[in-house]
Amino acid sequence: MDWPTRKTSELDASEKKSFGKGVFRKCDGCGATIPTETLFANFEVCPDCGQHHKLAAPRWRDLLLDNGELEEWDAHLKPADPLQFSDGKPYGERITATQKASKAAEAIEIGHGSIGGRPIAWGAFLFGFMGGSMGSVVGEKIARLFERATSSRLPVVLLQSSGGARMQEGILSLMQMAKTVAALERHRTARLPYISVLLHPTTGGVAASFALLGDVNIAEPKALIGFAGPRVIETTIRQKLPEGFQRSEFLLEHGMVDRITSRLEMKNELALVLGHLAPFSLPFARPRPDGASRPRPDGAAE
Template sequence: MNWLTNFVRPKIRALVAKPETPDNLWHKCPNCEAMIFHRDLEANLNVCQHCGHHMRVAPDKRLPMLFDEGEYKTIELPKVTVDPLKFRDSKRYTDRLREAQSKSGRNDAVVVAHGEMGGMNVVVAAFDFGFMGGSMGMAVGDALLAAARLAVLQQAPLIVIPASGGARMQEGILSLMQMPRTTIAVDMVKEAGLPYIVVLTDPTTGGVTASFAMLGDIHVAEKGALIGFAGAKVIEGTIRETLPEGFQRAEYLMDHGMVDIVVHRKDLRGTLIRVLDLLRRPMPAAEVVDLHEDEEPSKEPVASKEPVTSKARGNGESADLRAAD
């Protein structure tokens, strides 16, 4: 046993070595490139405090922002056939799925939760862009159908929060078939007379935009969210024109009638509660007082219902007002 190697050297290294700093203490804003301390970023709901850029949020952080007291329950989603087409590019599809599942801790790109929001029961289906770009495959279609069935069973509004690049290419035509399946899920909710609200986040593109994401009764979008079908470069190359500034962003879409409300993330929960309250509780804001027949009518003078005529003479005007008898 070498005493210098086994005992002296480790002690010297422990004294002079720099302490290891976790690599997740600081985050760089993708918009203004400012460095933000992780606690400040979490306190500001993952919104850059310098430029207001809304960064992407995983469902496990987004859902507590919406539900009362941050409490909710998730449901177990149906299991689907894995890699039905035996797809392979640079990697096997099964390997990509396995990596995404181990990284995110969930089976696929959607989490379905239910709980109370402003004292009202709601069902929320939230996408995780970190899971293969939030792409829509068979598992996502089954998840939205399960969310719709749960909303109908609980007689609760359905809120969907997409963050997706579109259909999942590794599932081919099976992924495209999820567009009509998710449309059927939306119809189930609407036929039950329940509100269907879509919260558009960055990004919402491709087949997701072309199906359930644009079928909401109310469309709410986070500030600066990218919303569209094809990419801006593809559109410019097709029409051979320069697109206007801010094209496919939430504010541009609201100005052109495709989005109803654009909100800051800190105001999202309050906005959803007000919208749900208007849709689910269409009652007067104050108590209605009945006027009984035995009460005497008001003795205040009543304004005349006869028209008021005016005549212009010379440089001035004179009005002939006729009072009621």
């Protein structure tokens, strides 16, 4: 076998640029160069400074759910284009391209899993799908998540990571804020726990509705959490904001979140909180396969 004999210094500019591409990553926090495999094994947390980088939804399942197993609900729901919206490119084309790139149908997944042996209703935003924006389908799936959790007597664990309401769906997107909070209130009336896990970033209509309404709000370190971003606020009020404004640590200090927890400790934290809020494993009633589990106000089936 002929082995390469050229030194790195002898490579031309284009070869240098691709040399080792994908093998190493630069930490966003401390700037250290870290083997990609090391970051992957550490669930995208820098082993040197603890910086939390974005983690894909399948890896969140591996990290938090028992055996990484999720029985997904309503995976068939896909967004439409009710307004025939175009911003230079038709919304329908943007959706198709995003679905292909992200390998997901929408910006959230929901389903049934367990943490520490306790059954839960699970939801997780997919930020890679149009910035985790909330359109009609995302709102519908979150409403169904709370409704099925209510009918099945399950606590809800919902991982938030979103840029807010999806502008391409206009008022239909904004309507989801009230719709999801109403479903959450029915879940709360049934005295069932809701744990909100706030990731970077959690903003816009998601932050202004259900994201900060958890019985316990747990945030990752240094996550940006708030309605409008700091730059927008500074431009609007023409004032310099306090250092660390809208970061997890600022919100903890001002009573907006309950805990800041490292990603690597998150499963233990969730198991502990679930043990306090849902100390007994209640029977799990599986939803009907046709998905018709939404309760009507009079208690009748749909």
